[in-house]
Amino acid sequence: EKEPIRVLVTGAAGQIGYAIVPMIARGVMLGPDQPVILHMLDIEPAAEALNGVKMELIDAAFPLLKGVVATTDVVEACKEVNVAVMVGGFPRKEGMERKDVMTKNVSIYKKQASALEQHAAPDCKVLVVANPANTNALILKEFAPSIPEKNITCLTRLDHNRALGQISERLNVHVSDVKNVIIWGNHSSTQYPDVNHAKVTTSSGEKPVRELVADDQWLNTEFITTVQQRGAAIIKARKLSSALSAASSACDHIRNWVLGTPKGTWVSMGVYSDGSYGIERGLIYSFPVTCEKGEWSIVQGLKIDEFSRAKMDATAKELIEEKALAYSCLG
Numbered sequence: 001e002k003e004p005i006r007v008l009v010t011g012a013a014g015q016i017g018y019a020i021v022p023m024i025a026r027g028v029m030l031g032p033d034q035p036v037i038l039h040m041l042d043i044e045p046a047a048e049a050l051n052g053v054k055m056e057l058i059d060a061a062f063p064l065l066k067g068v069v070a071t072t073d074v075v076e077a078c079k080e081v082n083v084a085v086m087v088g089g090f091p092r093k094e095g096m097e098r099k100d101v102m103t104k105n106v107s108i109y110k111k112q113a114s115a116l117e118q119h120a121a122p123d124c125k126v127l128v129v130a131n132p133a134n135t136n137a138l139i140l141k142e143f144a145p146s147i148p149e150k151n152i153t154c155l156t157r158l159d160h161n162r163a164l165g166q167i168s169e170r171l172n173v174h175v176s177d178v179k180n181v182i183i184w185g186n187h188s189s190t191q192y193p194d195v196n197h198a199k200v201t202t203s204s205g206e207k208p209v210r211e212l213v214a215d216d217q218w219l220n221t222e223f224i225t226t227v228q229q230r231g232a233a234i235i236k237a238r239k240l241s242s243a244l245s246a247a248s249s250a251c252d253h254i255r256n257w258v259l260g261t262p263k264g265t266w267v268s269m270g271v272y273s274d275g276s277y278g279i280e281r282g283l284i285y286s287f288p289v290t291c292e293k294g295e296w297s298i299v300q301g302l303k304i305d306e307f308s309r310a311k312m313d314a315t316a317k318e319l320i321e322e323k324a325l326a327y328s329c330l331g
């Protein structure tokens with residue numbers, strides 16, 4: 001039997017936490033033959049609820065789950081973890097300024113960065129889910145300088161999966177027959193969902209999405225805004241933000257990162273920009289990536305038209321501003 005992998009989930013008593021821990025314990029994240037030990041962190045006010053989640057994990061009798069650590073101590077939570085899914089954060093409350101929320105999250109991510117750097121396994125893979133996801137990941141990277149930058153990512157796979165879902169609904173094909181959409185940039189409403197390279201598997205081979213949809217107007221307007229605004233639409237309908245889809249997409253992100261992407265398929269991940277596609281270095285920006293042997297690499301050489309260029313730059317600009325705001329909150 002394989003050695004268990006230690007997976008940290010922060011904010012584990014929250015909505016996404018509640019959805020993701022059973023997925024991890026069932027092998028959705030790391031594979032059906034990979035034992036796991038779950039580390040769950042939350043804050044003191046949620047300690048009792050966190051313990052309740054631990055009780056349920058015991059009650060569910062998962063064959064792959066070899067241990068559960070439930071704690072409010074960030075050092076204990078980070079001990080020897082191989083994968084860290086950072087879901088905990090400070091939500092924006094009514095009447096709060098962007099800067100106030102940023103200040104709270106910067107201080108949380110600074111502290112958790114140090115704990116991960118000192119106590120996690122040296123090759124720990126980090127996925128930041130909590131918003132502002134890209135900028136929280138950037139802060140984490142800044143304050144964990146010994147963790148390689150390639151090991152720090154943020155979640156835009158939910159947006160990617162939402163884009164696949166919209167195309168599949170429009171064309172009335174199964175979502176697994178659609179591939180290679182791209183989410184560029186920030187996990188926010190400025191993100192750019194791009195279908196220019198996306199393909200659909202049909203009975204007569206692979207066809208470009210643009211050819212099959214044949215309605216450029218829809219692709220260039222409604223499709224983009226639907227994906228950008230999907231999070232808000234879920235909140236409106238559920239009175240709560242996306243949780244099961246966020247949890248499932250976070251599992252997809254880690255699974256592809258660790259176990260690889262299928263040949264000819266890429267996925268979107270928020271990763272440290274190396275300047276690819278003219279995106280300023282030093283931002284955590286969502287790019288199309290392929291993964292092999294536990295490492296992602298940005299898909300190179302895609303043709304970018306003027307329409308895309310403007311949208312890719314607009315979302316980069318927002319990230320540059322967020323970065324400046326985050327640094328100003330460091331005080």
Ligand code: NAI
Nearest residue numbers: 011013014015016042043046088089129130131155158246
């Ligand atoms: P939630 O409010 O239900 O849960 C958050 C949990 O984090 C709470 O249990 C809270 O006590 C905990 N927490 C707060 N500060 C913490 C700290 N310093 N250390 C550890 N835990 C802490 O929120 P939900 O719905 O689970 O969402 C979590 C985050 O994920 C939010 O920031 C949300 O905006 C973000 N999100 C990101 C998505 C993405 O695609 N990147 C999609 C959906 C949500």
